Every structure is written in C-alpha cells, then in structure tokens.
Amino acid sequence: GIQVEQSPPDLILQEGANSTLRCNFSDSVNNLQWFHQNPWGQLINLFYIPSGTKQNGRLSATTVATERYSLLYISSSQTTDSGVYFCAVSPMSGGSNYKLTFGKGTLLTVNP
Amino acid sequence: DSGVTQTPKHLITATGQRVTLRCSPRSGDLSVYWYQQSLDQGLQFLIQYYNGEERAKGNILERFSAQQFPDLHSELNLSSLELGDSALYFCASSVEGQGSAGELFFGEGSRLTVL
Numbered sequence: 167g168i169q170v171e172q173s174p175p176d177l178i179l180q181e182g183a184n185s186t187l188r189c190n191f192s193d194s195v196n197n198l199q200w201f202h203q204n205p206w207g208q209l210i211n212l213f214y215i216p217s218g219t220k221q222n223g224r225l226s227a228t229t230v231a232t233e234r235y236s237l238l239y240i241s242s243s244q245t246t247d248s249g250v251y252f253c254a255v256s257p258m259s260g261g262s263n264y265k266l267t268f269g270k271g272t273l274l275t276v277n278p
Numbered sequence: 279d280s281g282v283t284q285t286p287k288h289l290i291t292a293t294g295q296r297v298t299l300r301c302s303p304r305s306g307d308l309s310v311y312w313y314q315q316s317l318d319q320g321l322q323f324l325i326q327y328y329n330g331e332e333r334a335k336g337n338i339l340e341r342f343s344a345q346q347f348p349d350l351h352s353e354l355n356l357s358s359l360e361l362g363d364s365a366l367y368f369c370a371s372s373v374e375g376q377g378s379a380g381e382l383f384f385g386e387g388s389r390l391t392v393l
Contacts, residue, residue, distance in 0.1 A: 196378040207366055207387055211280070214381040252321065256379055264379040265334050266311075266370075268321040 168193045168257045172269035179243050179276050187238040187272045189253030197256040197266065198229050200238050204249045212238070212251075243276045250274070281305065284369050284385035292393055296357040299388045303350055303371030309333070310352040311372070311382060312344055316365040327352055328374065359392045366390075 169192035179185055191198070200212040213220050213227040215236065220227055224243075229236040240247055250271040256264060281304035291297055303310050312324040314337075323336035327346035338344075341359075346352040356363060366389050370382040 197380070199381065201384075207389070209368065209384040209387075211381070211383060254321075254382075264309075264326060264374070265323050265336060266379065266382055267323070270320055 168195070168255060168267050170253060170255055170267055170269035172251075172253050172272050174272060175270065176273045177275070179274070181243060181245060181276055181278050183243050183276075184239070184241045185243060185274070187240070187251050187253075187274075189236040189238070189255075189269055191234050191236075191253075191255045193234070194258040195231065195234075195255040196258045197254075198236055199254045199266065200227055200236070201252040201254065202247075202249050203252060203271070209252070240274075243274075245276050245278055248274055248276045280383040280385060282369055282371050282383050282385035284367075284388050286388055287386065288389050288391075290391045290393065291359060293359055293361060295359050295392075296355065297359065297390065299354040299356070299367050299369075299390075301352045301354070301369030301371075301385060303352070303369075304383055307371035307373050307383075308350065309372045309374050309379065310346055310350070311370040311379075312338075312352070312354050313368040313370065313384075314365050315368065315387070316362075321368075324354070356390070361392050364390055364392045 217231040254266040254268045283302040308329045324338040326334040366387045370384045372380040
C-alpha cells in the first residue's frame with residue numbers, strides 16, 4: 167500500500183518561532199489532509215490539500231503532487247499549537263482510493 | 279465541532295466483554311469510516327461504509343464488526359475484548375467525490391480501556 171513518511175518526528179520550539187513539517191508519500195494521491203491532534207486526543211482538520219497551496223491564519227500548506235510531498239508551515243507558533251500533526255493520504259488508483267493512510271505524525275512542543 | 283458525534287467518550291470494561299461504539303455522521307455525509315489509534319500501531323483504518331453498504335475493509339479483527347443503519351449512523355461492535363484492544367476509536371464521515379473519499383471529518387473518539 168501507499169507509504170507516508172513525516173519529518174521531523176519531534177520538534178521543540180519557543181513561542182513565536184516558525185516551523186516547517188514535511189510529508190512524503192510513495193504514490194500519486196487523490197486526497198491529502200493535515201490534522202492536528204491536540205493533547206485531549208481530538209483530531210482537528212487543518213487542510214484538505216491534494217495539490218496546490220492554502221493558507222489559514224498562521225498556518226499554510228503546500229502540496230507538490232508531482233514530486234509526492236506536502237509541507238505544513240506554522241508561523242509565530244503558540245503554546246496551543248502543541249500536539250501531534252498528522253498527514254494522511256489516499257492513493258489515486260487501486261482498491262484503497264477511498265481509504266486514508268496516516269503517517270506516524272510530528273510531535274510538536276511549543277514552550278512559553 | 280466537526281459535526282461527527284461519537285458515544286460513549288470513555289468506556290472501561292473487562293477482558294472477554296463486548297462493547298458497542300456509536301457514530302452519527304455529519305448531516306448529508308453518506309460515508310462512515312472507523313479508525314483505531316493505539317500507541318504502538320498509530321492510526322489504523324478498520325472499515326468503511328457507504329450508504330449502508332460495506333465499501334472497504336482494513337485491519338479489522340474478526341472479533342470486531344460494524345454496520346451502518348438506514349439513518350446513516352454506524353455502530354462498531356467489539357467482542358471477546360483483550361487488553362490489546364485498549365485504544366482510541368475514531369469515526370469519520372465524508373461526502374464522497376468522484377473516485378475519492380473527499381475530505382474526512384473526525385469525531386472526538388471513544389476511548390476504550392480493557393482491564
């Protein structure tokens with residue numbers, strides 16, 4: 167099946183710093199989503215971005231589908247940004263094109 | 279609030295028991311997905327239903343079963359529970375596009391502890 171690799175696995179920042187999280191995937195995709203799992207376990211949708219660039223406040227994301235990677239940018243980080251960031255994809259073809267496969271996530275800790 | 283409702287939020291039970299987790303999808307979404315999140319396995323796809331029919335199956339154990347009812351809510355039944363079944367179980371729903379799941383929205387999860 168499709169492989170999803172996220173980097174870095176862990177990231178520690180001071181409040182106010184910027185960061186870039188990366189997601190590499192092994193096949194063409196028809197769906198790519200970024201999620202934030204907060205310390206209470208909730209999975210919050212950040213972006214639905216199978217291709218292109220989107221921005222939402224301090225967060226933005228870019229997916230370069232032809233090169234099979236996506237980037238999530240967090241600017242001016244806040245302590246509330248702490249948690250695990252997941253990238254999830256589903257392949258363009260084959261029997262799994264309705265199923266989201268998750269990466270292992272990036273654990274972000276933002277210190278005050 | 280994603281619009282996906284899961285109950286119960288927390289559940290503690292004993293080995294060998296059976297539990298049922300319930301999910302109500304967002305209004306208008308025909309697809310329901312179940313995922314399991316454990317510390318060692320990460321987020322794993324279990325099963326998908328579309329308008330009452332099973333569409334895709336993932337790493338779901340034979341002791342587990344699910345269904346989607348005519349009102350589109352879904353239930354995940356876990357039986358003969360083992361310690362290793364302790365996990366966070368998520369339900370998600372989506373409006374499917376052409377050949378794609380579309381954007382999935384997740385409920386808050388049901389945290390199952392098996393003692």
